[in-house]
Amino acid sequence: MGTCDYKNCKKEATTKGFVVLREKDEKGNIKTADMHACDKHKNKDGFIEYVEADVKIIKGEWE
Ligand SMILES: [Zn+2]
Secondary structure, rough: OOOOOOOOOEEEEEEEEEEEEEEEEEOOEEEEEEEEEEOOHHHHHOOEEHHHHHHHHHHOOOO
16 A cells, blocks of 8 residues: 655555535636545544545545
């Protein structure tokens, strides 16, 4: 899976998820960025761990 994507973290990533960015796209929808995280950073505020069934709802892809 590679290393954790958090700044200055060199630990092995254990999960994949995403963060919601402050900026919005041209349609005013939220933007997200996929990230890998280690055991420590997956519990950080703002990081949403991918759980297959919930991803579409969280990312607003229900249309
Ligand atoms: Zn980390």
